[in-house]
Amino acid sequence: MSPRTEKQFEIIRKEKKELIMETALELFATEGYHNVSVSDIAEAAKISKGLMYNYFGSKEELLLSIAHTGITDVTKAFDFNKDGILTRQELTLFIHMIFKTVKTNKKFWRLYFMLFLQPDVSEIVKADFLAFQDRIYQIAYSYFLEQGYEDPESELLMLSALIDGVAFQFVITGEYSNYPLNRLEEYILKKYSMDKK
Amino acid sequence: MSPRTEKQFEIIRKEKKELIMETALELFATEGYHNVSVSDIAEAAKISKGLMYNYFGSKEELLLSIAHTGITDVTKAFDFNKDGILTRQELTLFIHMIFKTVKTNKKFWRLYFMLFLQPDVSEIVKADFLAFQDRIYQIAYSYFLEQGYEDPESELLMLSALIDGVAFQFVITGEYSNYPLNRLEEYILKKYSMDKK
């Protein structure tokens, strides 16, 4: 008889928001943002078309929310609170984590690659990502510097490109691909363990 | 004033077609396929909307034509008629050529990355590209094998990923970016010249 409490409403909102975002991510990643209509999302999430607008101002805002939440989650997972210098083991762990996040969040990374090829990506998304990338760069850079690499910057760019390339190739393969991500991970790790210079 | 010969018509057709494709490539790459309307293309190419349909069955066909022509051109440029084994110089040249084509056809590669993230890419385009990739793989693979690399397949995949990664990062930067493509090229070449194992 009495209306739902504020808390109850909050829970409902949170859950619905997540449902919509997950559904949309799934569709955006598999079909492409422009090939998915708001109706498609509503249907897949089993809600009405209008409800999406109760939670997100527009289809684009939904996309940006997904991107923002995704990168925030990934960033959190990395626990960047390193103050000292990376040891070799730590770099190993680090690279391992990147591969893991790519494996776990394949759809998300697919979306991110799409977003970056889209020339009109919101500055917010870009800033989010660049912040994340920067952290990684700093860490890897200090490692290469420490290890006495001749041209740590190029080394860094190469590692970055390599990871991006592997991730890209992995991501463009279908849901159940047999891209040898694990094998490549090992191979890369081995390389960085042996390299001197 | 005299009626044009069939040959002349053919030339006109060919030129118009190319004009449309170039204009469309430019727009697709800078604005994104879905953000460019047929009207936009017509306007930019200074032709009528109807004329596009004289040359291409649909907007999508136009896209696929661009992709097909592009990859054909690139493939041609490579002159794969190698029968013997790649020497180190040849690999060097080879990698150099890849970087060169990425640099020269930035827009085209951008389009290609987009296409590959789009799950419904025509099988034709896929086949085109896979054929191209296969040739490269064969060449590089035989090289790594010859050079006595322990795991030539992984090595191959890594080179491929590395190049894709560099190309991707280069391509998503704006028109006049300062991404150090040349420096990375050199760095990669040096790596492959020194590496034993």
Place this chain on the structure above:
Amino acid sequence: MSPRTEKQFEIIRKEKKELIMETALELFATEGYHNVSVSDIAEAAKISKGLMYNYFGSKEELLLSIAHTGITDVTKAFDFNKDGILTRQELTLFIHMIFKTVKTNKKFWRLYFMLFLQPDVSEIVKADFLAFQDRIYQIAYSYFLEQGYEDPESELLMLSALIDGVAFQFVITGEYSNYPLNRLEEYILKKYSMDKK
């Protein structure tokens, strides 16, 4: 803490209803009926959307309630219980009252003008207004007749149009306009004091 009596509930209902109507009138007049959503009204009145439907069957019914209540109030204010003939002073007072009500209820009159240009105004509202107008017409007509005006009907229509025109012009000016309503009132009163014929 003690359960509210029925009487108290009634008072609450009345006050809420008035709050909603006043808020809606304010918004309708400043933004236009179609530019104001039920959500807007609810937000401005600091109530929930659902509550409005507790008091009014629909958005349109709310509008009509406002119009009905408004014209009823205005009518009451006039105290039409005249049996005798209007003297000149009484006409003066009468015209003065009309101007006063226009001044005081600017928003309401704005709404009324809108309603009358809307072809599908409810018959109820029309009837309300025509009743009001009729009373005024009767009074003014009898006055003009008494005063020996040649064509009292035309005279009446003119006075009516004049007042409507002044009111309209006053009403379409912004909230803090400097339309010389008072000056015009005086001017009109003077005219009707001097006119013979």
Place this chain on the structure above:
Amino acid sequence: MSPRTEKQFEIIRKEKKELIMETALELFATEGYHNVSVSDIAEAAKISKGLMYNYFGSKEELLLSIAHTGITDVTKAFDFNKDGILTRQELTLFIHMIFKTVKTNKKFWRLYFMLFLQPDVSEIVKADFLAFQDRIYQIAYSYFLEQGYEDPESELLMLSALIDGVAFQFVITGEYSNYPLNRLEEYILKKYSMDKK
């Protein structure tokens, strides 16, 4: 076989544009701007929904075009190229013309009254109308001044309000009303012929 000439296209465009504007004016005036959908207009004009957007950027732009064209036409009809002072006959003619234009363009004036009650009317429309009104004011003002009226400004405002009021009352009556517009015109004209001071 050969495409239509530019001239032919121009004619087509002009005629279609007028058709759409006339149809829309009819509907806007009888139903109200917000109660008429673009589909309604298309259906009434027997064109497709999309075609309207070939000629007008939006529904609102269509409205503004109608308003602008209407007031331009009316202004033209007045031939304001007066340099001398208005004689009484000229004022008579002048008032007559106003009444005539109201009678002839009833729908248009209805639309204009609506627009002026709409708080968010485009500045363009307002400017158009105020320019027109200004011309009329100047002419009437100079007349009243010349005739030695005590307070020409108030006199002017009154004439203006009177005309607005008559027009308003005439306009809110249905298509085939029996509002005595002609009688009122005569009555007003008589007034202004007799009035001294």
Place this chain on the structure above:
DNA sequence: TATGAATGAGTCTTCATTCAT
């Protein structure tokens, strides 16, 4: 009585495509 999540019909608008000339 009061709340706000949920619905879905309806609206404006876009745009690939067709076709008469």
Place this chain on the structure above:
DNA sequence: CATGAATGAAGACTCATTCAT
């Protein structure tokens, strides 16, 4: 070969209204 007016299906978005709590 070339044009652009015309179409209509599809999409994003709004909002009055309902209803479980």
